[in-house]
Amino acid sequence: MRKDGPISERGDGDHGQRSSAQRVLQAVRRHGPLARVDLGALLEMSPASISSLTSDLLREGFLREVPESGGAEPGRGRGRPKVLIELAPEAACMIAVKLTINRIEVARGDFAGGTGPVTARAFNTLELGADELLAALGDLIAGEIAALPASAGRLMGIGIAVQGLIHGAATIIWSPALSLRHVNIAAPLAARFGLPAIAMNDADCIALAIRQHSELQAIDNLAVVMLGTGVGMGLIIDGKLHAASSGLGAEFGHTKYQIDGPLCHCGRRGCIESFVGDYALYRDARSMLDLPNTDALHPSEEQMQALTDLAESGHPVAVSLFRQAGRALGYGLSNLIALLGPDLILVTGSGVRGFRQMEPAMRQALDEALVDTLRSQTEIRPRAWDEDLTLRGIVLQVLGEARTG
Amino acid sequence: MRKDGPISERGDGDHGQRSSAQRVLQAVRRHGPLARVDLGALLEMSPASISSLTSDLLREGFLREVPESGGAEPGRGRGRPKVLIELAPEAACMIAVKLTINRIEVARGDFAGGTGPVTARAFNTLELGADELLAALGDLIAGEIAALPASAGRLMGIGIAVQGLIHGAATIIWSPALSLRHVNIAAPLAARFGLPAIAMNDADCIALAIRQHSELQAIDNLAVVMLGTGVGMGLIIDGKLHAASSGLGAEFGHTKYQIDGPLCHCGRRGCIESFVGDYALYRDARSMLDLPNTDALHPSEEQMQALTDLAESGHPVAVSLFRQAGRALGYGLSNLIALLGPDLILVTGSGVRGFRQMEPAMRQALDEALVDTLRSQTEIRPRAWDEDLTLRGIVLQVLGEARTG
């Protein structure tokens, strides 16, 4: 039995479309302030329908009209001026959690998709038992709930972004942050707080957040490759996040470059990640250069930046390391392109810092691997990694899932 | 301006769902004769709605009630007996064409998704110019139309299955059967016959036809790998055929196994196809065994069967060839699984004849390449290649596209 929010659902038993009201909210969330006419054009609905939908949503407090900004708007012409509509951030709120190795972050998400200040806590995540993990998460969430301002609106759910494989939006099958396996983290938290809770792969979150940006709206087939300690990917296929029906995240980092290549820390050989991941670059660099020998699995941002700088300044060993990484990345992407032919591949994550060093070899590998017709089908470009979009992504997902407006 | 058939469309500008009437027809096409109650359960609609929909479709002649089959039905219990409903094959018809190297096949397709007798004609396809190709296709189609029985029903469209890359369901970007590039074959034929015409990749057709089988209904993420002269794949993601928005078919055969491996006839190195394709197996076999040296690119079925028999009988060279092919296939599939995690991968095509010889090496390669959590996510199994499903697939596609009932 599903609880119905103020916005009712059509007779399509979860089988496809969201309700029109949901689509309106989503459009406004993605495109920012929007006039009703433009909303109509975007959703291919008549002005009459838009008018009716928005007036309901305005009355219920999910939307609000943007106050005139004093000076004349830019695109002011003849005719009745547009009245822009935007989301009311205080219409609802949710709790967003990010679980990575040795660290849990929590923040509030608002109805407009924004995130509040982040509370981070260090944990020895690898040593946590299931109960401890759930207690830790739960207490942080409880703290965040206690700290919610009165203006935050109705609390509508909890979303948890986790590094690793997630099944059914609830169970962590495997995570590099945990020793635990097969823990359902969503259900106990949902029970404790009496709220819907979902878990989601962190790369998927980021892909979702990135696609939110308006210049990517039109792109329905998008791969977001995240370079960092490991190599992850979020896949948007046909406008929707692809988490194979199993709910497994895509594991681009563990596709193969050289079948008898070096050992990846997943225990297999020749994974892309074992050439492109930070830990791989740093491991190889250490063996050839004189670099500090710290936690081998997690080189710090400073260490990686130093290595990148070395390559930028032309140091032959560093240059060749990045060249090899670029080549592996290129071959990995070539498989992705051959199998899926996305319109666009964005390369991001902290590892983009080395993208310039990798790019020539990557392009060359693509040339070698793909016939022109295939290669020209997909654009590949880097995307600055200026802010962590994980929390933003999980907020969007919770907002999208919520049956309630 | 879109022409409306007897079945009108909802206000969702091609944006998702088909109309309910379409869904009913599709359900009946897939599941065969069905009682109204069961249709309702399947489509999650109320009996009232189903009753109304089916009575319209019956009146319009798209559906018909299955006559009582004399003897008592198997599942006969208490209560009013079910009345089964099936498609009326004569409600409409279409022309299905299959274009492969040196051969064009044409057949009639009926409204139930069945195909009529196939007319095949030999052509020197590689030497055809665009006009000649269109003329050849057109004349064959015209002949088939002339031969339509009076009972065939309204002619609703033309579908052409082509080996190669198709853009926008109309343009052949590249095909191994043609020297031509970038020919729009759909538009001229549509114009000549005044009918909707679509072109489609042959592997996609087969995938579509295979998924039609009722035991695969529930599987929404399915890859169908076709082994043959080349290695193709049809991909069904989230219940829909995936032809990246570009309309490009998936090119599994040209993902990489060994980046500096042998030259594939696509001009790149180390493609799966250059290990697993018939031509690759036969080429390598010829260099080691004493086999007839015929058209190297297209070994005959007899030659391939002989080679397979050789391996079955334990001939070490042949055995090792298939073992290597299995290994390449396994690594290729491992990438597919890592990237997409489909629920099921079916291996079929004429090349399945060698599956038993390849399977152990393939499984071992998968073990080597994938962590258990990923590997156990996807089932891989062979599928008998007993009939060519290409025409059936294109028929289904035309029926599905048609706006008309």
Add this chain to the structure above:
DNA sequence: CATGTTTATTTCATGTCGTGAAAGAAATCG
């Protein structure tokens, strides 16, 4: 064999949703 029970299907009144047409509102233009 009449009557009850069970299951399938249809009928009917109702509610929701999206729409076109027309009216209304709010600006600029001349």
Add this chain to the structure above:
DNA sequence: CGATTTCTTTCACGACATGAAATAAACATG
């Protein structure tokens, strides 16, 4: 100021899905 343009709302209507009730067609049973 009235004319024009553009945006928004109002209103009556049609299409569609539904629940409830009626109807239909079998079997079960005493």
